[in-house]
Amino acid sequence: MSDTLLLPVLKILEDQDLDAIAFVPGANFRRLFNADFHLMERPLVVIIPRDAEPVAVVPNLELLSFRSIGFPGPVFDWRDEDGYQDAFAKAAQALPMLENAERFGLEAQRMRVFEHMALSEVFPAARFVDAHNALSQMRLMKTDKEIEQLRKAIKISEIAFEKTLSSVKVGQTETEIEAILLRNLFESGADGLAFDPIVAAADNSAKPHAHARADYRIKPGDSLLFDFGARWNGYNADITRTVFVERVSDRDRAFYETVLAANAAGKAATRAGQTADQVDDEVQKVLEASEFSAFRRHKTGHGLGLDVHEAPHIMRGNPARLEAGMVFTIEPGLYREGECGVRIEDDVLVTSGGCDCLTNLPTALRVVG
């Protein structure tokens, strides 16, 4: 790693008037150091101060791997039998300028409480602040290489989905269908899962984050919601499609068409210069204007990349302005408790004149089985 790789962090430190930022393994760490480490019971923390060289606390068993990133500062390793607190103390001694830091930034949506407590113990006079939003800027604009990898993760997911759909039959359980989807994701080339997929039918699909049931067999007329994504080389797909089994009622068709219109409105509203608030507003207005307004549950979407949920969050109240190179989901949904849920989720890349929809699966209502 050359020191220039720290430049994005140094810029954030300056812009946000932070004294330092502490990183743990995760998406920011990977973007910064181009390396993955486990987030586990053994803390691995990198502290990048504004005006001094960075310092790392590393479990001894990760030391060989850590050395390969060429970290440009002192590394204090610790062994299982000794515990980590002494390594944190040494790190603090190497960073005397942070003793009374007023703004010591943390990756607050990634770092866990015990790592924060270990830092607090050796920097008792420092004030820690949430640097999550500031740091999210670092991964907001996707490079061409990142977009290529997202496209690949999405393509793998789509192949797996079509193969799964072709084998759906009345009488299968949600967990059986989920198992088929999982197998197909890896057969199609996934090297991980973006998240545990959701396969939920009928009333279960009305729970936005449902778990597949082993004791419910799909029957004609059921909605069948799939929310899934392959991971490839660290990059995540996130796609939702809702189909109907053998037939669809007029009410469910109208329900589906409402969500589909909201999805289309989201894509139509997406272009560089718009705000996240405006895109969500266009989507929500379609849902609100329908007879199904009461069944709304959530915002339009979220950024997608090395994290499955990252900036920009496409929601009312978020003034963030879209720029070419951002990637996010457009995933309106409606949920009739005890009956049926529909969500249609695409992944889009913002372009200067509009958006490039990275998902290519059809969105028109499909009846399967």
Place this chain on the structure above:
Amino acid sequence: MSDTLLLPVLKILEDQDLDAIAFVPGANFRRLFNADFHLMERPLVVIIPRDAEPVAVVPNLELLSFRSIGFPGPVFDWRDEDGYQDAFAKAAQALPMLENAERFGLEAQRMRVFEHMALSEVFPAARFVDAHNALSQMRLMKTDKEIEQLRKAIKISEIAFEKTLSSVKVGQTETEIEAILLRNLFESGADGLAFDPIVAAADNSAKPHAHARADYRIKPGDSLLFDFGARWNGYNADITRTVFVERVSDRDRAFYETVLAANAAGKAATRAGQTADQVDDEVQKVLEASEFSAFRRHKTGHGLGLDVHEAPHIMRGNPARLEAGMVFTIEPGLYREGECGVRIEDDVLVTSGGCDCLTNLPTALRVVG
């Protein structure tokens, strides 16, 4: 959920003199409420106080799912467009007895900093403490049903491994072999991954948590280390085997046999009444007495269940006494930088007279390809 399900927590609150414990989705949550929720950018926090009814802060989109656990106290939900801080404020108002809590316990290895910050904001006078170790007691003793599920996760992993091994050939890359292993895990019935598997050959296997390389082709004489596990119904397998490709040098054979002897010593030392320290000591002594003592890197093992790494940690200095019903890994390893790493990991169930080795894969040195 009946109130009796909270009894394990109430006992911990009393034993540890805690005023309350805050839970987020994860293994403890699942054991307590028999339900899974996503740990994401939307905080879901349950506060169980010692002397009052519990309170929950729940994202609105999870509300239907959350209702199904029959939570016995007030639930404050929040919507994306409003943010969560107001729901936390209401939770605090419902828990006035915690205003000046001296010992407000947190799942410090699971909860993230931003959830802690949200709690700190509405309980500014409370003192938060790490309740991780206390809570780990709750899942230390596995029920028969849990053991059955661990056995199933292990069985799935073993079938996948044997199938993978039978297709290993000189010239394959680590990532190719990893892809085959992933497919086999899901074909064998995994419903998730315990963790991203490690497939590492030769010098890469000397990094305990290596990442598979796309640009290294295995060659005769290489060590080939697999650390992998299926997840099944929330329960995790965790197995490591190291094989050699086509042939093995005398030095590598001696290296392997040393680790194997340490693995055997660990199993021989495991029985109810021993301490975690004693088991690790027996394992480390074998490694230390060998010519390869300098290549030790880590403790013997960790508990295994709903979390991949949980109590008891099998390490020197841990006085925890083993009891029948605990499950943990025995995974000694040795790592010669730039050359070769060997780790042999079994999952064992403590019994009154010894241990029941849940892994059935052979441990004797194998030459493949």
